[in-house]
Amino acid sequence: MIETIIFDFGDIFINLDHQATQLELQKLGLKEWNEELQQLNLKYETGKIDELTFLQGIQKHIPNADLLDIRAAWNAILLDFPLKRLEFLQMLSSKYKLFLLSNTDATHIEKFEHKVGMSFAREFYSCFEKVYFSFEFGFRKPDENAFKFVINNHNLIPKKTLFVDDKLDNIEAAKKLELNTWHLQVGKEEVTDLFNKI
Structure with missing residues (x-):
């Protein structure tokens, strides 16, 4: 019997265009998203660096680009959130x-x-007992510490908890901790189909 559900955010609730940021950064002159940039992103996503440091880190690879343009390119991934x-x-x-x-x-x-x-964002957040963003609490999936942090903080019973995510590596990490899982297939399934899965 499921009592608790842990949801991912991107492509579960808000639609994403994964190619858009890449294309926009290329327009600004970025040749490729390399390992250095990947590590920079991981640091930013776990709150180890601030926004300015992150944007300046990208700017090193596209020195002619303005920071505001880099920021806009970075946000190009975000699409709509269906009501x-x-x-x-x-x-x-x-x-x-x-x-x-x-x-x-x-x-x-x-x-x-x-x-x-x-007002929409507040309504969204208020649906949850707690919202965990990686940049605020310092862990990111599929690190099992991200899951353990939530489980331990709220005394959750993994076998009575469902985890919903679109990325297979996150799903596999959750399974190791005995969470029930739904690997949502983006474009084929909707989070609103949940009751067909429970």
Whole structure:
């Protein structure tokens, strides 16, 4: 019997265009997203560096680009958040304990809140017992410490908890901790199909 559901954020609730940021950065002159940039991103996503350090780190690879243009390119990944998903979540929150566990950064969250408006964002956040963004609590999936942090903080019973994510490596990490999982297939499945999965 499922009592608790832990959701990912990107491509579960908010739609993402994974190619958009890459294309926009290329337009600004970036040749390739290399290992140095990947490590920079991981540091930013776990709150080890601030936004300015992150954007300046990208700027080193595209010195002719303005920081604001780099920021806009970085946020190009964020698309729409269909209202039906929020309405579904609101209905769900009266039946289950809900948590949000997302690998994300301060720039994306600020953009999300601006894009949808603060009243929409507040309604979204209020569906959850607690919202865990990687940049705020220092762990990112698939690190098992990210899951353990949520489980231990709220005394969750893994076998009574469902984890919903679109990335297979995150799903596999959750399974090792005996969480029930739904590997949502983006474009083929909707989070609103949840009751077909429980």
